[in-house]
Amino acid sequence: MRLFLCGTFLFMWHFAIWSQTSFSVEGILLSYRSKIPVENAKINLEDTNAYTVSNDEGVFVLSIPNSGDYILEIEATDYILKRVPISVENGNLDLGTLYLEENIQIEQADNLISLSDAELLDDEVSSNSSGLLRATRDLFLNRAAFDFGQAFFRVRGYDSQNGTVLLNGISMNKFYDGRPQWNNWGGMNDVTRNQQFTNGLEASDYTFGGILGNTNIDTRPSGLRPGTRLSTSYSNRTYAGRLMATYTSGVQKNGLAYSVSGSRRWAKQGYIDGTLYDAFSFFGALEYQFNEKNSINLTALWASNRRGRSSAITEEVFDLAGKKYNPYWGEQNGEIRNSRERKISEPIFMLNHYFSSDRFSLNTGIAYQSGSNSRSRLGYYNAPNPDPTYYRYLPSFYINSPLGANFSSANAAKEGFLNDSQLNWSQVYTANTNGNAAYVLYDDVADDTQVSLNTVGNLILTDRFLMDFGLSYKTLNSENYARINDLLGADFHADIDPFSETLNDSNGTVEKGEDNIFNYNYKMKADQFESFVQFKYSQERWSAFISGKYATTNYQRLGLFKNDRYSQSSLGESDAAVFNSLGGKSGFTYKLTERHWLSVHGSYMTRPPVLQNVFINPRENNSVVPNISNETNTTVDLNYFLRLPKLTGRLTGFYTRFQNTTDVNFFFVDAGVGSDFVQEVLTGLDKLHMGTELGLEYQLSSAVKLTAVAAVGKYVYASDPNVAINFDTAGREEDLINLEGTVDLGVAQIKDYKLAQGPQQAYAIGIEYRDPKYWWVGATTNYLANNYAGISTLTRTRSFYLDPETNSPFADATEENVNNALAQRPLDNFYLLNLVGGKSWLKNGKYISVFASVNNLFDAVFRTGGYEQSRNGNYGQFKQDNLSGTPSFAPKYWYGYGRTYFLNLAYSF
Numbered sequence: 001m002r003l004f005l006c007g008t009f010l011f012m013w014h015f016a017i018w019s020q021t022s023f024s025v026e027g028i029l030l031s032y033r034s035k036i037p038v039e040n041a042k043i044n045l046e047d048t049n050a051y052t053v054s055n056d057e058g059v060f061v062l063s064i065p066n067s068g069d070y071i072l073e074i075e076a077t078d079y080i081l082k083r084v085p086i087s088v089e090n091g092n093l094d095l096g097t098l099y100l101e102e103n104i105q106i107e108q109a110d111n112l113i114s115l116s117d118a119e120l121l122d123d124e125v126s127s128n129s130s131g132l133l134r135a136t137r138d139l140f141l142n143r144a145a146f147d148f149g150q151a152f153f154r155v156r157g158y159d160s161q162n163g164t165v166l167l168n169g170i171s172m173n174k175f176y177d178g179r180p181q182w183n184n185w186g187g188m189n190d191v192t193r194n195q196q197f198t199n200g201l202e203a204s205d206y207t208f209g210g211i212l213g214n215t216n217i218d219t220r221p222s223g224l225r226p227g228t229r230l231s232t233s234y235s236n237r238t239y240a241g242r243l244m245a246t247y248t249s250g251v252q253k254n255g256l257a258y259s260v261s262g263s264r265r266w267a268k269q270g271y272i273d274g275t276l277y278d279a280f281s282f283f284g285a286l287e288y289q290f291n292e293k294n295s296i297n298l299t300a301l302w303a304s305n306r307r308g309r310s311s312a313i314t315e316e317v318f319d320l321a322g323k324k325y326n327p328y329w330g331e332q333n334g335e336i337r338n339s340r341e342r343k344i345s346e347p348i349f350m351l352n353h354y355f356s357s358d359r360f361s362l363n364t365g366i367a368y369q370s371g372s373n374s375r376s377r378l379g380y381y382n383a384p385n386p387d388p389t390y391y392r393y394l395p396s397f398y399i400n401s402p403l404g405a406n407f408s409s410a411n412a413a414k415e416g417f418l419n420d421s422q423l424n425w426s427q428v429y430t431a432n433t434n435g436n437a438a439y440v441l442y443d444d445v446a447d448d449t450q451v452s453l454n455t456v457g458n459l460i461l462t463d464r465f466l467m468d469f470g471l472s473y474k475t476l477n478s479e480n481y482a483r484i485n486d487l488l489g490a491d492f493h494a495d496i497d498p499f500s501e502t503l504n505d506s507n508g509t510v511e512k513g514e515d516n517i518f519n520y521n522y523k524m525k526a527d528q529f530e531s532f533v534q535f536k537y538s539q540e541r542w543s544a545f546i547s548g549k550y551a552t553t554n555y556q557r558l559g560l561f562k563n564d565r566y567s568q569s570s571l572g573e574s575d576a577a578v579f580n581s582l583g584g585k586s587g588f589t590y591k592l593t594e595r596h597w598l599s600v601h602g603s604y605m606t607r608p609p610v611l612q613n614v615f616i617n618p619r620e621n622n623s624v625v626p627n628i629s630n631e632t633n634t635t636v637d638l639n640y641f642l643r644l645p646k647l648t649g650r651l652t653g654f655y656t657r658f659q660n661t662t663d664v665n666f667f668f669v670d671a672g673v674g675s676d677f678v679q680e681v682l683t684g685l686d687k688l689h690m691g692t693e694l695g696l697e698y699q700l701s702s703a704v705k706l707t708a709v710a711a712v713g714k715y716v717y718a719s720d721p722n723v724a725i726n727f728d729t730a731g732r733e734e735d736l737i738n739l740e741g742t743v744d745l746g747v748a749q750i751k752d753y754k755l756a757q758g759p760q761q762a763y764a765i766g767i768e769y770r771d772p773k774y775w776w777v778g779a780t781t782n783y784l785a786n787n788y789a790g791i792s793t794l795t796r797t798r799s800f801y802l803d804p805e806t807n808s809p810f811a812d813a814t815e816e817n818v819n820n821a822l823a824q825r826p827l828d829n830f831y832l833l834n835l836v837g838g839k840s841w842l843k844n845g846k847y848i849s850v851f852a853s854v855n856n857l858f859d860a861v862f863r864t865g866g867y868e869q870s871r872n873g874n875y876g877q878f879k880q881d882n883l884s885g886t887p888s889f890a891p892k893y894w895y896g897y898g899r900t901y902f903l904n905l906a907y908s909f
């Protein structure tokens with residue numbers, strides 16, 4: 001890798017030393033309505049490395065290496081992107097005064113983040129990339145975020161761990177799952193709008209990044225609009241109301257600038273029944289500019305979020321209770337109480353030093369983050385399952401009985417569910433009157449402390465040749481435990497596993513009270529060092545870049561409970577899991593003409609598995625997935641860009657292969673190998689993502705704009721991985737099948753099955769009207785198709801064929817019968833119509849704006865995703881359960897929101 005980078009450096013330097021003549025383009029940027037200067041606007045020549053920023057008087061001067069025809073792109077926070085065709089002949093060019101129009105459509109980002117909060121608070125839903133895309137100007141990505149996002153569409157089928165989110169240059173992606181935690185800066189829209197986004201494999205000034213793209217959020221007050229902004233929002237999505245206030249001082253004569261912001265969001269319940277919302281956010285940033293080259297910035301962010309969760313449900317439950325149904329809540333003393341709440345509070349403190357000269361800039365920062373992420377749950381011990389959707393309480397249990405269908409009992413179960421379909425808190429308290437708790441409300445808690453150090457440099461070697469580099473280090477100390485939240489009327493809880501009658505904490509007390517730690521208690525330690533270097537080179541007709549990175553990552557577990565079931569491997573430190581990873585990417589752009597150009601990008605990288613996929617059962621022992629190693633990713637994309645006076649667009653084809661992926665899942669199984677809670681470990685898993693993206697925008701007139709967007713993808717499993725299951729509570733170590741309690745089930749025949757990564761086809765046609773009197777309205781019709789529920793890999797192994805009583809294959813478990821039974825069927829295709837609009841007023845220097853949106857205007861019912869249950873672990877059970885057409889262990893689905901609205905009113909002065 002080092003020889004490759006050095007060789008590339010020398011090759012590109014050879015071109016850089018050519019003699020050249022440069023020109024300049026200058027102008028003044030003013031607000032179209034208020035006529036005040038627009039400072040800190042970024043001005044660049046489209047698809048080149050040439051860029052500059054406007055000063056506090058709106059003046060900019062941009063150096064251009066050669067004469068020719070260019071498109072000047074002007075981008076400023078809270079303003080509509082402006083593109084200006086220019087022609088540079090044999091001298092400098094003065095554009096005079098250019099006016100930028102305020103963009104009230106920025107309020108749409110609040111609508112987007114509301115949706116992201118909803119899906120990211122459900123652990124079962126793989127993280128969406130919508131939040132990452134809120135700053136993009138790309139038409140296709142904009143539609144993917146704001147229109148397709150409500151259907152859990154994922155750009156190229158990627159999980160958001162494949163993108164990088166940075167605050168002031170410091171990565172916010174988590175060790176645990178590789179994803180950014182959006183809630184850490186939720187409700188801070190006013191002060192996180194200054195973002196720089198790079199799409200896919202494009203070169204970023206701040207990081208090597210991921211294949212999905214990279215966003216850097218700059219919190220410096222000098223980059224925010226000075227003044228006060230007050231806003232209020234109303235919605236029927238995740239929250240019902242929001243209040244936000246922000247003040248930014250601007251840069252004062254003494255070099256100081258500061259910004260403060262606060263918000264409050266709330267709802268007794270959101271769109272889904274029983275999903276309370278209670279959140280507040282505070283932000284403060286203080287910047288001091290020593291001189292034109294040096295400044296420091298101190299930032300503090302604190303976002304606290306408490307929210308009631310909802311559950312995926314079977315089609316049987318949906319038919320009985322509807323799409324808003326949520327089994328996790330019930331009424332207690334006339335108030336809604338949700339047994340599954342999530343609470344996140346992880347404040348961040350950052351200090352950055354910025355150095356900037358004509359040819360070199362350097363950003364060095366340190367971040368400290370400490371806080372808690374907890375999820376509540378109602379545990380039951382030698383007591384009936386309190387979930388009203390438990391399979392034994394539903395009509396299908398009596399219809400699918402091996403003893404024959406009992407329609408009378410099925411009808412009684414139906415009436416019982418309809419009359420009492422929510423969690424019964426009074427029965428829970430009644431069961432706890434004997435001292436020892438039969439039910440316990442407890443929290444699964446992760447208390448994390450993370451320290452991050454980072455430095456990023458950008459060097460202009462020549463007018464054509466640029467170099468970026470970065471070094472980063474972050475370390476995590478994570479305490480993970482279960483804490484008793486409420487004994488629900490009982491005196492104590494006996495901390496004994498009910499399945500194996502063994503102690504969870506053999507060195508501690510058996511009887512646990514409220515606020516005591518029980519069940520499990522361990523620490524996770526992780527640290528990572530990463531470096532990258534990047535070279536960018538541009539000519540008049542072409543440009544190129546090449547980038548490389550190296551990282552080393554360490555994971556280690558420290559058990560704090562001695563668990564009877566794993567007496568030799570539960571207490572103390574595990575061996576360290578160490579991963580060294582490399583990555584390289586490159587891109588080349590060629591201008592066919594000034595209106596048409598092509599670009600191609602490619603990358604090959606290895607990366608460590610995320611922390612959640614390294615340890616098999618970290619709650620109870622130190623066991624690491626055997627022979628675990630780096631994952632590998634190969635990606636190529638080809639892009640065609642069209643830039644006509646009225647028609648602009650992008651057409652992209654992409655190919656991505658994920659290889660050697662490891663995945664650890666947890667569930668209850670009832671199969672030929674036994675019945676128990678298990679950890680399922682998949683190794684040698686490959687995934688293939690390929691497809692095309694199209695985005696076209698046509699300016700029909702000065703007021704009317706038409707858009708068309710399409711995505712056609714193929715996201716499939718590309719290998720047959722090995723499957724092993726680890727029995728959780730089958731007994732003591734010496735009683736298990738082997739010392740680790742693991743059964744190797746061999747390969748799962750899942751190659752070419754579709755991935756559950758959202759709709760694999762998406763289309764949108766939109767129209768927007770923008771009136772000269774500062775109001776606008778838009779409509780987008782969307783069609784989404786080829787969405788699939790996640791498959792059970794366990795049922796695709798040979799164990800599915802085995803009769804647990806004889807350990808021999810079922811007589812009728814032929815390949816044809818099994819393939820028919822396990823055939824993957826797509827979810828329903830559907831249409832969505834979304835409307836947006838707004839208006840603004842400028843009165844005596846005071847700015848008022850109104851934004852409104854209505855999503856899913858016709859209240860379409862659709863499933864956004866789901867998963868097959870693995871409870872029916874063998875063919876005999878599966879066949880019996882499906883005879884009636886309403887299986888007890890049918891796939892569970894999430895349902896999308898119906899008609900929803902979002903209204904925002906803002907006042908700035």
